[in-house]
Amino acid sequence: MSDRLTGPVEVIGTGLLGTSVALACRRAGLDVLLTDVSAEHVRTASALGAGRARAAEDRPQLVVVAVPPDHLGVTIARALDDGDAVVTDVGSVKAGPYAAVAAHPGASRYVGGHPMAGSERSGPLAASADLFEGRPWAVVPHPGSHPDAVALVEQLVAICAAVAVRLTPEDHDRAVARTSHVPHLLASLAAGRLADAPADHLRLSGQGVRDVTRVAAGSPELYGQIVAANADAVLGLLGEVRGELDALIAAIAAADGGALASLLEQGVAGTRAIPGKHGGPVRPTATVFVSVPDEPGVLARLFAAAGEAGVNIEDVRIDHDLGRAVGLVELLVEEGRDEHLRESLESRGWATHR
Amino acid sequence: MSDRLTGPVEVIGTGLLGTSVALACRRAGLDVLLTDVSAEHVRTASALGAGRARAAEDRPQLVVVAVPPDHLGVTIARALDDGDAVVTDVGSVKAGPYAAVAAHPGASRYVGGHPMAGSERSGPLAASADLFEGRPWAVVPHPGSHPDAVALVEQLVAICAAVAVRLTPEDHDRAVARTSHVPHLLASLAAGRLADAPADHLRLSGQGVRDVTRVAAGSPELYGQIVAANADAVLGLLGEVRGELDALIAAIAAADGGALASLLEQGVAGTRAIPGKHGGPVRPTATVFVSVPDEPGVLARLFAAAGEAGVNIEDVRIDHDLGRAVGLVELLVEEGRDEHLRESLESRGWATHR
Known part of the structure; x- marks a missing residue:
């Protein structure tokens, strides 16, 4: 196994993320092979300059799996079966794919990945070589990942101009449950209360409720798959949320101002814990x-x-x-x-x- | 009682909101009388051009009560005792003040108000005659409010360049519980989960969690008072949230994709229910x-x-x-x-x- 990314890079799944990775690799001068269940998507991505359809004799050095969450595990395993390429993916949850390949004889060639980028749009036409610029990209080796495989994936992240953040699969999934999945679900609960509200009540909506609920506009199908794939970590945190919600309800019902203030103060502390611009502390x-x-x-x-x-x-x-x-x-x-x-x-x- | 606002207007409480109302009234050429427990605040507001300290012989036509939530009821009642002025307020919750004046002989001269404006800053120095420009301003008569009193308060709203939204006290409080207080509390719960998270987990924070949690940075003391004053409406909605959270936890634990998707779809519907720019439907x-x-x-x-x-x-x-x-x-x-x-x-x- 080489620790230098020279290509070819195969991208399986030419949607928004896969085609964007392919475009960034082409920009870096690498040979890019495109695979998708939709031949139309491959033709579109190819016409955008993202690479060429993979031929039978092609032997990729690195395979990037960019398929929907429900198909990740089986596609990664099939990519490991096929030759000796290093395999990574761009899925939002990492425990499932790892479990699917842990017993695979080629498991050392698998290193998970998760770029923190996306768009409300999808498909190859929405792709861009710049999609990942300056964004965090979780690089997620498992205990058996080969160091050279990790090195290749980190070079892919650098080619995409993203910032590598190395985490274990368990830490990654707990991290995104906390910073992405649970905030999304709470935004959905807040937004859900607006769905059948009287119109004249909603005229009092200000910027606050718009901000809180914005992410809840995302695709229920996609987010449902993501949350289901990270059920353990999400359930752990939702259990905490339920306990805090009960405490909140009890504090308001008992007019216990001290308990209410301390719950609100924990929220203030949380907003201060989010890293600031450029990853540094939040500047006033x-x-x-x-x-x-x-x-x-x-x-x-x-x-x-x-x-x-x-x-x-x-x-x-x-x-x-x-x-x-x-x-x-x-x-x-x-x-x-x-x-x-x-x-x-x-x-x-x-x-x-x- | 006249139905034409000619002044003088007395502003009790020269903080951010009170001084901003005073500045807008001065801009409209009205005589403005300033009252505050802090003589320093009155001097500052006066120096900013917001009006003059009220003298013993002054007889306001309209009194605007802009004191903290905990002092609203008693201050409104005292303003009704003192002469025959119409009295309004700018408090975030309307049931409490109404209950405090309902049995008052001058109750017909009281009409509640609530401008949907504010800032993370406070005090007279942060005030501006433009603070309310284009913002919704709830005008909240009770069943006994005199029509002329309502007319005066709506003229005040027009002078502040805000958009009057007329609601009953009960509807107002249910509306802000839904569009403001409960979203704030859910943002606090989401933010609270970040407070003790490992720093490398928080490096994966994207724009989504920043948006969801932004309002949770607000003052725990102020929001604690607001939520406590609207306890009934907030508890009603938090009960619904608790039921939906239980359903969400059950759906994820049972891997019930259909139930999970329908909860997420209700959130999508809620984001679409919020009025768009300029009060019209959301434009694509x-x-x-x-x-x-x-x-x-x-x-x-x-x-x-x-x-x-x-x-x-x-x-x-x-x-x-x-x-x-x-x-x-x-x-x-x-x-x-x-x-x-x-x-x-x-x-x-x-x-x-x-």
Whole structure:
């Protein structure tokens, strides 16, 4: 086994993720072989420059399995059967695929993977060589993975311009249960309460409920498969959530302000535990609000004005109004830069407030 | 009682909301009287141009009570005792204040209010006459409220450039329990699970968990008071959430894909029930992703390029990366305009993907 990725790379499953990996490998000059149950998908991906259909005599060095969650285990095992290539995948859950290959004679050639990237769109037409740029990509060796196989997968991550985060299969699945699956399920529960609410009640919806529920718009079929594949870790955390929900209900019913505050304080601590921009600690930011009319080009003018003030915008939110063609733009900037930005914008005629 | 707002307007409580109301009334040319337990706050608000300290002989036409939730009822009752002014408030929950004044001989002069605006900052220095621009403002008469009193409060809402949404006290409290308090509590539960997670697990945090948990960073003291004041409506919904959580746990434990999908589908339906921009139905949008370096002025250049393409940006998200000085900007535009924007940006040298 070589520890240097020279290709060919085979991509099995030419949807959004697989075709994006293929495009990044082609950009790096590697020979890319495409396989999919849909010949149409292969033709489309190939026409986009993602590689060529795999031929019988082709011998890949690395196979990237990018099929739906329900088909991961069997596809990985079949890829290990077929030759001596290193095999990785881009599935959201890692325990299942590992269990499916653990007893395989070629198991040392398998290293799991999970790029933290995606889109509400799917299919090869939505793919891009840049999809993974700057995103975390979990590299998940099992105890029997060969070091050279791990090295190859980490080179694939580098070619995709992603940031490798090495975790065991168990740690990976617990991590995504906590940072992705359980937040998604709680967002679904919050959104579910809106489904049959009176319309005039929903007119009071602000930015908060939009943020909390946004991810709940994702595909029930896909998320159902992901959650089912990570049932153990998700159930463990949902058990904790249930205990905390019971405590919350008891605290509110008993008008126990101290218990309620301590539950809310744990939430505050959790928001502070999420890594900040560029993986570092969360930097304190300050907010500048600007009222803008809803017309093409207004954000361009606003950002040009902020740029002239020499202030780096850390984040932007647009808080849509109700019933009027005006929007409120929230600019997040480094703490201590907000007053300068506000003054600078006001001197250019913008309506800011705090 | 007159049905025309001519002033003076008294604002009791010169924090963020009270001072912002005062500034908007001053902008409209009304005489504004300021009252606060903190003489320092009154001096600050007055220096900002929000009005003058109330003198003993002053007789307000309209009193706006903007004190913390725990002091609302008693302050409203005292304002009704003092003269014949119409009294409103800006509190987040309406049942408690109404109960506190229902038996008052001047109850017909009370009409509840609740502007859906705020900030993570507080105090008069954070105030702005524009704080309420385009925001929903619940106007909450009780069965005994005089029509002229309702008319005065709706004129106050118009002066603040907000959009009046008329609801009964019970409907208001059920509405905010659903669109604000319960989403906040579920965000706290999701965030609480992150508080003691291993740091390498949190490195997999993406934009989804950041969105779900953002509101949970709010003040535990303030939210504790708000939730306690709306205990009945919140407990009703939390009971529903608990039932759905039990169903979710049972579906996952039994590997019942159909039950899991139907819970997730209810969440999707909920996200679609939230009114869209400008209060209308949610318009279909498409997304254009652009990779940008993390440096001052880059968003200005990007938005200028989008403006030159003549495409209206409906919303913006910045997805921060992990460990690299690059960011991914997500531009939401009207469906059908995305391809034009993408081509236009690429022709100007921007790295877009789908």
